[in-house]
Amino acid sequence: MFSVLPLRAIAFQCLFLLLAIAVEAAVLHEGLKLPYRKSVEYAASINLLSTAIGWLIFFSIEPLVPTNLRFQLINCIFFDQWSSGIAAWIIFAGFVTFFISFLVKLSGLDLLKLLLQDKEEKRSEQEIQADKSKRYQNTIRARKNAREGPSRANAVLIANALSYTAILLVLFIRIIVPADIRL
Template sequence: MVWVLPLRAVVLQSLFLLIAIATEAAILHWELKLSYKRSIEYATSLNLLSVVMGWLVFFLVLPILDEGLEQALVGYVLFDRLPDRLLLIGVSGFITFMLSFFVKLQGLNLLERLLERVEATPTTNEPPPQAQARRTFISSATSYKGSDRSQFLQQPDKRDAVLLANAASYTAISVVLLLRFLFYRDLS
């Protein structure tokens, strides 16, 4: 039996993970009003969970596929060979996007529940740090909404934030892949 280490796939996965963490941390910080440290921790945890789940699903689904599709998918993912069916890339990209969004959203809910349990049991008698007050700007055009607007500012929608963060990271990764394809194609 011959073991093959797809080093190029490992390096690209690491690069994409760094891009996704940086992009999503910035968006989670901005949308969910998290601290920089907490948003980086959340983005790192969610992306690592998504990558592990993605590889598990990839290797579980692979034996189910027909031989031609399996070879095309393995050739593209592990050995960087473009398949003859480019529709395969688009469909697998869309499925990957939707599955990673679902995994990240569920992971965020789980992470928040776990952190609530950990933070609920204080280890010292120190008072909790004061939450930083946020100044809200309400123009005359939006002042008619009154309490609905202030409630919206206090409770940001996690689903929208995770969707925006996931879309931004997939866009950044797609741009890197496109640039890589354009420059790599010219070299070969």
């Protein structure tokens, strides 16, 4: 028996990941005042985590879905064959996915901060002393930004909303542009 590899779904997942990482990195850079490189690393990490957990949830829930809806869902996701009966379920799933991915990304960002803080504590005492003045400046800047700017949860929520908006825009353009032009 042979298996079908959904190359189109894989390609679009990669495109959506790259788009989400780019958008969210810019928002994290501005919202959390992170350096460019660190904001890209954080955005990539939390998006990969969110995608992996999302697919695990999908494949664990998929067997519980009624058979007729399951075939429509699989045709929609993997083979780009839409039916009118699945549209309401897709919209509902989109809203649920948005909030679950927000919670996963916020938890992932907290986990990254915790893991990187442990790594920072292992540095030598000389490196820590050299960074004290820099940290003091960052602390003052962070307190000022906390009063003026968004919190971490707000920054992640805004980043998630903007990345979902960009992905929806790509999907709408894909629907609007005829298939013979896309090829």
